[in-house]
Amino acid sequence: MATIGYARVSTREQNPDGQTDALEAAGCDKIFVEHASGALAKRPALTDALGYLREGDSLVVTKLDRLGRSVRNLKQIADELQQRGVGFRALSQGIDTTTPGGRLFFHMLAAIAEFEHDLIVERTHDGLAAARARGRKGGPKFKMTPTKIRQARAMYDEGAHTVQEIADTFGVSRPTIYRHLADHVERA
Structure with missing residues (x-):
């Protein structure tokens, strides 16, 4: 041992x-x-x-x-x-x-930690359900509105602006612009 x-x-x-x-x-x-x-x-x-x-x-x-x-x-x-x-x-x-006393003490600590975790999960689920009941959805807010997407598409179609310039204009990343340009092509 x-x-x-x-x-x-x-x-x-x-x-x-x-x-x-x-x-x-x-x-x-x-x-x-x-x-x-x-x-x-x-x-x-x-x-x-x-x-x-x-x-x-x-x-x-x-x-x-x-x-x-x-x-x-x-x-x-x-x-x-x-x-x-x-x-x-x-x-x-x-x-x-x-x-035996050491095992009991350790398992009491673990049980309290598990109980605390379960309470956090329960509160999170309750909060999400309450938000859904008020019509709110989770996830990030969209940075590009339909109007901004049309403007970005027009700038891109003109050919006078780079994708980086368009992204800078709207305060978003290049991948965001590319994603919306791709969405437009797939819908067309």
Whole structure:
């Protein structure tokens, strides 16, 4: 049974020594160090650490936020570890999933996070339904009105203006002008 540490700092300029010292003091046999933002989906050192762990091992971090991008992501990692028979400890929070109390505390945090996510989704759906009931539609506002499209078409047909000049005139991008020119050709 090995105790594996994982330390993460967000940038190359940050120093992971405080984390690695705490992990060594906690008795970690091997420590994986990551220099990457927690928001990144790809974290090679974490992938290596998770791949290194075997049944009966424990993964140790100094704080929960060093491991996961979100509470939902933390729960996914903890569930994967539990399925593999690997323990998890967060030193600062006193979480140790190898004990019944530690598992309970961790799952309470995860349940609260999931509940919060579900409330956000529900409020979003309610807001969209209320907006639809008032006749509002989602999506971006059109920058080119039918009148502006006709004017842009006329400018283009004259041949005196480049597409970039037309786009600048209406304050839109060249692809927007091309899209409306193409729509006009398809309809004709």
